[in-house]
Amino acid sequence: MAAYAALVSVTTTMDHIQNHPLFSISFDKIQMESFGQKIRFLLDFVEADYSHGVFNTSKQVEISESQIAAAAYAAEDAIESHVVDQIHPMKDSKRNSVPLLCCFKEPVTTESDPLHQIPGGSVSLLDLQTVIEEMDSIEKKVMEFKDEIGSKDDHYTQQPTCSMVTTTSTPPGKNTMVGFDEQLLRLLDKLTGQRCDRQVIPIVGMGGIGKTTLAQNAYEHSLILHHFDIRTWVTVSQKYNVRELFVQLHSRLKSSEINGEIDEQLLGQKLHKILWGRRYLIVIDDIWSIEAWEEVCRFFPDNNNGSRIVVTTRISNVATHFDSACFELTFLDEDKSWKLFCEKAFGQVGCPSELEDIGKEIVKKCKGLPLSISVIGGLLGRSNRTQKYWKNIAKDLTSILNSGEDENCLSILSLSYTYLPVYLKPCFLYMAIFPEDHDICVSRLIKLWVAEGFIKPNESQSLEEIARGYINDLIDRNLILKQYLGWNGRIKFCKIHDLLRDLCLKIVQKDKFMCMMEENPGGVESERRIVCNRKGVRCRTLQLAPLTRTLVTSTDGRLSNNRLLRVMSFNNKAKKKYLHRHIVDQVNMRYLAYNEFNIISSSVKLPTSIDVLWNLQTIIIRTEIEAPSQIWEMRQLMHVDIYELYLPNPPQNQNRDEFILQNLQKLANVTNFVWSEEACKRVVNVRILHIQYDNNSKSSNDYSLHNISRLRKLESLTFFSRGLPNLLQKLTFPSSLKKLHLGRCVVRWEDLSVIGSLPYLEVLKLIAGQVEGEVWNPVEGEFLRLKFFSILFVDIVYWNADCSHFPVLEKLELVGMRKLEEIPLDIGEIPTLELVMLYGCTESAAISAMKIAVEQENNGNDVLRVQVDFETKEQLESFKKKVEQLATSFTGNNFQSNAFF
Numbered sequence: 001m002a003a004y005a006a007l008v009s010v011t012t013t014m015d016h017i018q019n020h021p022l023f024s025i026s027f028d029k030i031q032m033e034s035f036g037q038k039i040r041f042l043l044d045f046v047e048a049d050y051s052h053g054v055f056n057t058s059k060q061v062e063i064s065e066s067q068i069a070a071a072a073y074a075a076e077d078a079i080e081s082h083v084v085d086q087i088h089p090m091k092d093s094k095r096n097s098v099p100l101l102c103c104f105k106e107p108v109t110t111e112s113d114p115l116h117q118i119p120g121g122s123v124s125l126l127d128l129q130t131v132i133e134e135m136d137s138i139e140k141k142v143m144e145f146k147d148e149i150g151s152k153d154d155h156y157t158q159q160p161t162c163s164m165v166t167t168t169s170t171p172p173g174k175n176t177m178v179g180f181d182e183q184l185l186r187l188l189d190k191l192t193g194q195r196c197d198r199q200v201i202p203i204v205g206m207g208g209i210g211k212t213t214l215a216q217n218a219y220e221h222s223l224i225l226h227h228f229d230i231r232t233w234v235t236v237s238q239k240y241n242v243r244e245l246f247v248q249l250h251s252r253l254k255s256s257e258i259n260g261e262i263d264e265q266l267l268g269q270k271l272h273k274i275l276w277g278r279r280y281l282i283v284i285d286d287i288w289s290i291e292a293w294e295e296v297c298r299f300f301p302d303n304n305n306g307s308r309i310v311v312t313t314r315i316s317n318v319a320t321h322f323d324s325a326c327f328e329l330t331f332l333d334e335d336k337s338w339k340l341f342c343e344k345a346f347g348q349v350g351c352p353s354e355l356e357d358i359g360k361e362i363v364k365k366c367k368g369l370p371l372s373i374s375v376i377g378g379l380l381g382r383s384n385r386t387q388k389y390w391k392n393i394a395k396d397l398t399s400i401l402n403s404g405e406d407e408n409c410l411s412i413l414s415l416s417y418t419y420l421p422v423y424l425k426p427c428f429l430y431m432a433i434f435p436e437d438h439d440i441c442v443s444r445l446i447k448l449w450v451a452e453g454f455i456k457p458n459e460s461q462s463l464e465e466i467a468r469g470y471i472n473d474l475i476d477r478n479l480i481l482k483q484y485l486g487w488n489g490r491i492k493f494c495k496i497h498d499l500l501r502d503l504c505l506k507i508v509q510k511d512k513f514m515c516m517m518e519e520n521p522g523g524v525e526s527e528r529r530i531v532c533n534r535k536g537v538r539c540r541t542l543q544l545a546p547l548t549r550t551l552v553t554s555t556d557g558r559l560s561n562n563r564l565l566r567v568m569s570f571n572n573k574a575k576k577k578y579l580h581r582h583i584v585d586q587v588n589m590r591y592l593a594y595n596e597f598n599i600i601s602s603s604v605k606l607p608t609s610i611d612v613l614w615n616l617q618t619i620i621i622r623t624e625i626e627a628p629s630q631i632w633e634m635r636q637l638m639h640v641d642i643y644e645l646y647l648p649n650p651p652q653n654q655n656r657d658e659f660i661l662q663n664l665q666k667l668a669n670v671t672n673f674v675w676s677e678e679a680c681k682r683v684v685n686v687r688i689l690h691i692q693y694d695n696n697s698k699s700s701n702d703y704s705l706h707n708i709s710r711l712r713k714l715e716s717l718t719f720f721s722r723g724l725p726n727l728l729q730k731l732t733f734p735s736s737l738k739k740l741h742l743g744r745c746v747v748r749w750e751d752l753s754v755i756g757s758l759p760y761l762e763v764l765k766l767i768a769g770q771v772e773g774e775v776w777n778p779v780e781g782e783f784l785r786l787k788f789f790s791i792l793f794v795d796i797v798y799w800n801a802d803c804s805h806f807p808v809l810e811k812l813e814l815v816g817m818r819k820l821e822e823i824p825l826d827i828g829e830i831p832t833l834e835l836v837m838l839y840g841c842t843e844s845a846a847i848s849a850m851k852i853a854v855e856q857e858n859n860g861n862d863v864l865r866v867q868v869d870f871e872t873k874e875q876l877e878s879f880k881k882k883v884e885q886l887a888t889s890f891t892g893n894n895f896q897s898n899a900f901f
Contacts, residue, residue, distance in 0.1 A: 014079065027079075075128070078130075178336055183327055201322075215312055230275065315478075341373050359380075398502045417479075434501075447618045569595065621643065645668070670691050761783070795818075801826070817838075822845055841868075
């Protein structure tokens with residue numbers, strides 16, 4: 001894993017340098033080409049051989065993953081150190097107005113330079129040739145190693161009895177099953193149902209969720225024992241061996257003795273003959289790939305007699321391959337978790353009353369994972385039943401669950417990591433930087449992966465598109481969990497179970513991939529990545545190692561100078577006096593985030609030397625910022641997310657092609673900016689744009705908002721206008737828009753017609769604006785693709801709409817609509833509508849929502865849900881009294897009302 005991450009990272013760094021107009025000329029071209037060839041060779045080796053267990057097969061071979069990683073890190077350090085040495089004189093030249101290229105010089109180092117040598121090695125960081133020579137040595141060892149592995153592969157091919165698969169022909173001991181009674185009944189019904197054709201029934205979920213337990217309970221059920229002529233069970237690892245699988249099946253079926261020289265084809269045919277004409281049940285437990293299934297499925301005959309095959313898997317994509325609905329297991333709720341715990345800990349006796357509160361606290365920390373509940377229940381059932389002992393267990397539950405041997409949580413869950421593709425391993429381990437139970441913003445996670453250099457580029461996708469595919473892959477493998485979806489159906493927030501996070505922590509510490517200061521507050525001298533999430537940890541001024549590349553911290557922002565720092569994220573209220581220093585000193589930065597600031601204080605002026613951050617991709621600052629004109633020269637910028645950004649006009653006296661921000665995807669909270677034609681050409685690829693104007697700004701005629709239509713790749717636009725009544729009418733929307741937020745604008749009905757005619761608009765949010773007139777009469781043929789419509793604190797009184805006006809609407813949200821008389825009842829007839837939400841609206845509007853719910857339930861609509869929330873309990877009680885007459889024939893299954901405060 002470390003080798004892959006290091007090799008991809010140095011490859012990305014080389015690409016950035018070779019595409020840079022200044023730094024590309026400061027390296028010897030032939031030397032860099034030679035180095036690039038060696039990096040690509042090693043990367044191909046790691047990608048091709050990692051999945052075959054190369055790094056675990058032979059301790060006698062000198063080559064190792066750690067050697068490759070160390071060499072790649074040393075190479076990257078050498079290259080970036082050289083770049084940094086060019087930048088520091090550039091900063092001086094800016095002060096003295098000396099042309100930049102005149103300042104390039106060969107770096108000078110001394111033996112006392114802390115960057116001169118890597119810890120534990122002898123490669124000069126500033127001598128790329130020395131690194132290349134080290135790469136030569138490693139390349140030679142790799143070649144020898146590949147020859148050795150190749151000869152062993154030939155030997156294995158000639159010895160068909162050798163196996164790399166672990167299979168069992170009988171299920172493990174039957175486990176207690178709690179919480180899946182409904183799934184068991186459904187599974188039994190599937191297994192014994194009327195369909196005569198052979199069916200494959202997949203069960204999917206994360207490790208420890210109960211897939212095998214469910215399959216076991218069905219397999220051993222009395223109904224199944226009498227229903228099938230043949231039952232057999234086989235467990236298949238990712239390193240499956242088809243021949244060995246067939247041998248195990250034959251052994252279970254007690255067929256005649258298998259000759260060791262029979263090949264897998266003959267074994268499969270023999271199995272097919274045994275199963276032919278008989279009703280059989282086969283359970284294939286823990287399958288990891290479609291390929292494993294396709295190797296054997298043709299030998300399972302369809303006898304048209306109700307034969308069944310049950311497949312359990314952790315991989316969602318494997319489960320969806322079969323022609324049957326999946327049994328997708330989820331976490332247990334609190335009641336079912338407690339019931340399982342009591343059965344494991346106390347059997348039929350029940351929990352003593354004095355232990356119930358602390359017991360429920362322990363169970364809650366298991367987060368509904370049956371495996372962890374069973375393990376801790378079994379442990380406590382054999383331990384001292386005292387409050388003091390149980391409280392000690394509760395304090396360190398996760399470590400206790402993962403500290404045992406044999407079939408404990410860690411060994412089961414670690415299989416999911418072991419069998420990950422190499423490109424996903426560093427991405428998964430990076431989840432450890434987030435605190436326990438944290439809702440992880442997917443867009444932030446992707447930015448960090450890209451900045452770290454984990455994402456290998458390809459020609460057809462952007463790095464962020466590739467990274468989003470990695471997110472989906474980890475979710476399909478049930479290693480991270482969906483938390484919230486965005487307007488476009490993409491995952492907006494995700495989460496990781498505590499036990500999987502603990503698995504990440506153990507691996508990153510073992511492999512020295514990351515240093516968690518909570519666990520090791522003094523050991524940062526040689527760490528490349530440092531995380532300090534606890535504000536109480538004493539690390540006020542961090543003395544970073546010279547080679548540290550990543551710092552994620554909740555300290556106040558003071559740190560020692562570090563020339564190669566790449567990722568810096570402050571998660572507390574950092575002090576502004578450190579911001580200037582970080583920008584001036586950390587010239588190698590790719591990701592800079594100040595996630596909290598005191599936003600009431602005065603704005604900060606960024607230094608004119610900001611453009612020396614030659615590779616900065618993401619800048620997130622939660623305060624007012626005045627940017628210098630040099631920001632337009634930062635070619636690598638991808639995401640600019642400032643609380644309030646005052647952006648200067650782009651300079652006119654430059655070669656425009658050289659300074660177009662081609663990579664810029666997001667530009668947030670730009671304030672009082674004039675969108676000249678020149679400015680639009682500089683950000684031509686921007687997809688997300690937030691702009692705002694206030695009454696302290698210039699005349700609205702100066703903003704050239706009609707030029708926004710030139711941004712033909714713009715998908716999401718947020719526009720706020722405070723105290724400027726006619727500004728919205730100056731804005732021309734690009735036809736590419738999919739999402740539009742308008743805040744504090746004066747909106748005319750004809751403006752809504754213009755917006756409704758946007759051909760791709762899917763999300764519209766109107767926030768705290770004014771409308772001209774009390775009655776809105778939408779026009780048919782508009783809003784043809786609108787899926788989500790939100791109106792907040794807008795003074796619409798009458799809304800005359802029907803189902804033809806928003807034909808594909810899925811969600812309607814109304815907040816603070818204190819003048820709205822009612823929601824049009826015909827809105828409920830929109831066939832795609834799933835949710836209507838009202839928060840703090842008029843009582844009459846709430847009653848109309850209730851009527852929609854009643855009417856749709858009476859019409860058999862079991863999809864639409866209506867939710868009404870009130871600001872006080874008194875309003876809720878008044879509402880309930882007035883709608884009692886509506887509820888006489890109404891079950892309320894699709895209606896919910898609450899009071900919020």
